[in-house]
Amino acid sequence: MSARQMKLGAFLMATGHHVAAWRHPQVPADAGLDFQHYRHLAQVAEAACFDTLFLADSVAAATGDSASQMARSDHFEPLTLLSALSVVTERIGLISTVTTSYNEPYHLARKFASLDHLSGGRAGWNLVTSDAAAEAGNFGRDEHIGHAERYSRAREFHQVVTGLWDSWSADAFVRDKASGQYYDPAGRRELNHVGEHFKVKGPLNVARSPQGRPVVVQAGSSEAGRELAARTADVIFTAQPSLAAAQAFYADLKNRAATFGRSADELKIMPGVFVVVGETQALAQAKFEAFQDLVQPEVGVALLGRMLGNFDLSGYPLDGPLPELPLTDSGQRSRQQLLSKLAEREQLNLAQLGRRIAGGRGHFSLIGTPAQIADQLQLWFQNGAADGFNVLVPHLPGGLEDFARQVVPELQRRGLFRTHYTGTTLREHLGLPEIDER
Structure with missing residues (x-):
């Protein structure tokens, strides 16, 4: 049995990660607003001992000429959904x-602290700083916040949220009926934060949560994203196209963490992996x-434009090359670089590149x-590229069922993955240190 075991996250995206999944006959097209669908997925993943469920989100509906052909415009608000799922999982x-x-920050800190209490320490x-420019119009802005400002805001946002999570000592709420004292004033900490982006007094009106602080995950791979993650994250979700690229990213982030006085084990790196399982390769x-075969070329190109950094590529010929694009200021710079290199390396035209990334x-x-x-x-896992993986499947529920029932047992036979949970909190599952409340 291997002493070190990999971590697994089940990345749930309504109908599945493939852009055309909703059109497949085995996929419920209305899954985005079907709680029973998500209950089933959560219970499949828990039966397989996954460390966590992972939900993406956007606070805007899909936009552009092909938006009506994409299943990205109706789905649950994720914290509401996870609160419901906390009741049907353990x-x-x-x-x-x-x-x-x-x-x-105050809203976010309160919601995640509440979820941590509801779930017994699993939040x-x-x-993220938002890579969907369309979100700006829903929050009183004419254009998306620029890349540098987004990360400056994110650094301070994280500082405020963690400060609010530390508002109370673990034993502050004595609730002593005899004396009439509900909490010990010595255990109450006002934040009194005044910064460039936020002014927040505190304290949070939720007691210290079971984990001390919920686990913090980040997905940025740009220079600014790496710095923020190395300083603040417990887990990093990243897109890496090859073993060599993943090894370089892994070494870089672990080294950066050390510069902030953190041990390598305090930062778990979990690349995304898109998996299609079959009894044979064929x-x-x-x-x-x-x-x-279900990918409409214009839908693939619309997805591509979005992922390259919110560019409208609809005016370019489908059989032509990826046009030269400026460095995105509104999207993911790391993903723009990754996809541009992919197009160059494999000599793909626009339609081919859109189809290539559809899954x-x-x-x-x-x-x-x-x-x-x-x-x-x-x-x-064994060669310095990952501490675990965020698993992406083409369709749901079938793709997750395939992985849980076929790949997980294979990993367990090799001693690479748990056969039962030994802890109760997400921090315990991931092997993260407890938070010192001081």
Whole structure:
């Protein structure tokens, strides 16, 4: 049995991660607003001992000429959904994406502290700065916040949120009926934060949560994103196209963490991996191609433009090359670089590149048998590229069921993954240190 075991997150995206998943006959097209669908997914993942569920989010509906062809405009607000799922699960972690660009720290701190109490210590916050420019129009702005300002705001936002989570000592609420004292004033801490972006008095009106602080996840891979993650994150979700790229990213982030006085084990790096499982390589490939055949070229290009940094590519010929684009100030710079290099390396035209990313969206992709997939996950895990993986599947629920029932047992046979939960909180699952309340 390996002493070190990999971490697994189940990345749930309504109908699945493939842009055409909603059109597949095995996929419920209305899954985004079907709680029973999500209950089933959560229970499948928990039965397989996944560390956590992971929900993406955007606070804007899809935009552009192809928006009406994409299943991205009706889905639950993720914290509301995870609060409901906390009641029908017992051990699995519950991570939600929430942007720092279009929220206030007090609201966010209060909601995640509440989820941590509801779930018995299983909450996690995926801190993002928003890469969807369309969100700006829903919050009184004519244009999206620029890249540098988004990260400046995010750094301070995180500082305020963690300060609010530390508003109370663990034993502050004595609730002594005999004496009439509800809490010990010595355990109450006012934040009194005054900064460039926020002025927040505190304290939070939620007692210290079971984990002390919910787990903080970040997904930025740009220079600004790496610095923020190395300083503040417990977990990093990243898109890496190859073993070599993943190893370089892993080493860089672990080294950066050390410059902030953090040990390597305090930062768990979990690249995304897009997985299609089949009994044979040919069957897995055929399963994947069935989704690829459903990709409308204009939808693939619309997804591509969005992921390159909110560019409208509809005026360019589908059979032409990816046009030269300026460095995005509103989207993910790391993803723009990754996809541009992919187009150049594989000599893909616009339609081909859109189709190429329709499933994995730039993440490492594995299409094969359970043993073949486990081989690659083991290779990355044991060779300085990952502490675990955020698992993306083409369609739901089938793709998650395939991974849970075929790949997880293979990892367990190799001693790479747990066969039962030994802890009750998300921090315990991930092997993260407890938070010192002082």
